[in-house]
Amino acid sequence: MKAVGVVVEYNPFHNGHLYHLRESVKKSNADIVIAVMSGYFLQRGEPALVSKWERTKMALQGGVDLVVELPYAFATQKAETFANGAVSILDALHCSYLCFGSETGDIAPFLHTNEFLQKESEQYEEYIKHFMQTGVNYPTALSLAYQKISNRKDTLDLSQPNNILGFHYVKAISKLNSNMIPLTIKRYKAGYHDKDFASTSIASATSIRNSLFDQNADISSYVPNDTYTILEKYKEQYGVFHQWENYFSFLKYSLLTMKEEELKSIYEVEEGLENRVLKLIIDSHCFQDFMEQLKTKRYTWTRLQRLCMHILTRTSKQEMNLINQHETSPYIRLLGMSERGQEYLRSIKKNLKLPIISKVSGFHHPLFEIDLRAAATYFMIFPEPLRSRLLKTEYTTPPIRMSY
Incomplete structure (x- = not known):
């Protein structure tokens, strides 16, 4: 079969x-x-x-x-x-x-792009770091890096x-x-x-x-x-029907009762985000309001929602390191x-x-x-x-x- x-x-x-x-x-x-x-x-x-x-x-x-x-x-x-x-x-x-x-609907550009980026992986990673340093979020950095090194017509639209x-x-x-x-x-x-x-x-x-x-x-x-x-x-x-607003009170309780060091141990809490999260949660009345204040050019809405989810489920960096090792x-x-x-x-x-x-x-x-x-x-x-x-x-x- x-x-x-x-x-x-x-x-x-x-x-x-x-x-x-x-x-x-x-x-x-x-x-x-x-x-x-x-x-x-x-x-x-x-x-x-x-x-x-x-x-x-x-x-x-x-x-x-x-x-x-x-x-x-x-x-x-x-x-x-x-x-x-x-x-x-x-x-x-x-x-x-x-x-x-x-x-796209055609498998050929996916195969060509994978092969191309394997050959150009070092330069690709350098451009990703460069664009991240300009303050754009990670998905945008990936797309910009790819555009920078690729001029072939048979490669993929990664936007x-x-x-x-x-x-x-x-x-x-x-x-x-x-x-x-x-x-x-x-x-x-x-x-x-x-x-x-x-x-x-x-x-x-x-x-x-x-x-x-x-x-x-x-x-x-x-x-x-x-x-x-x-x-x-x-x-x-x-x-x-489940949506984020149903969970906001649990998120707020978690943050208001969590020490800064504990928050820093949560997966995806990086680069001082813990300070911004703890500051903004106090006056936020709903999840939409909290997210609109939390959102920046550097972090996508999706990335910040995942961060909130990991806080809610108490998922630590140490736990997630297991998949970073084995993939x-x-x-x-x-x-x-x-x-x-x-x-x-x-x-x-x-x-x-x-x-x-x-x-x-x-x-x-x-x-x-x-x-x-x-x-x-x-x-x-x-x-x-x-x-x-x-x-x-x-x-x-x-x-x-x-x-x-």
Whole structure:
């Protein structure tokens, strides 16, 4: 059986994702689809709209055969680290292909760019440092450095968000010496950052979330029926779609009761940011207000949201150093599978390159401890006894099985 891998957040699963899945299968001619999915907190430094279990159901109902979790330590990082973790898991699961969406839609520029930057890596790194010293943020420095050294027509536009992620997937495959073949599909209609609906059937996850937070908006045209039902049921059952404002009081409490030295030990708190954070939190009344004051030219909104998330989950630099040393995931957390996915897993089980976790009890790893802390943090917004019941699901929920 041949497997095609996809790297996803499904926040939530929508028609664009469904299109991507179908095109991935068509392009790879694969027998099954494996999704590496972020858990409770996401790459842009935000809580997921609904829990990972609900999003796993969306994925399985949309046609994914195996859903595994990208650990918090990779899921909440810059593009390169995010890609390293995801690709290492797909490689460990013996995927034949990795298929990602991009603004370019052609794999050749990704391959050319990766090869080019490997040859010019020293000069590239020098230009990145140079542009960082001018005060621009890291993603901008990467793009400017690349523009400075590249004058070839067959290289990639690295100012586009999906192109950036795709480039790092290709780079990670190369670094791992993986046999996986990268494929790409052009993003269809909606842009990654679109805040409003751009068509009658395809919309970005950002615009769908914005509409969900607006009580009167209708998203039914933009998501599969199964997704719509899951979202409706979650809101009815728990009364909320998760967003940063739900967590602001916990963030403020953490900062007001945290000593400066402790804050300096938190991952991504650098260059005196602790002083700015502690000063601004006192008079901030909501997360939006806090972020608008905190934002500078040097730090992107996303980078600062991730910093806040690491404060909330008490994730330290020392803990995160583990992935800086190895750059690959040390385990695979199984979230759900179809009958085909179960059959595939059975066929590769003896040759798995990483331990696979289907039961939480008995497994110990420092990075897995962060995953468990993230789960606890995610459910803290609920009143008791609901909070304790939901906390328990992280330990008691078995992988979801879907029959077609």
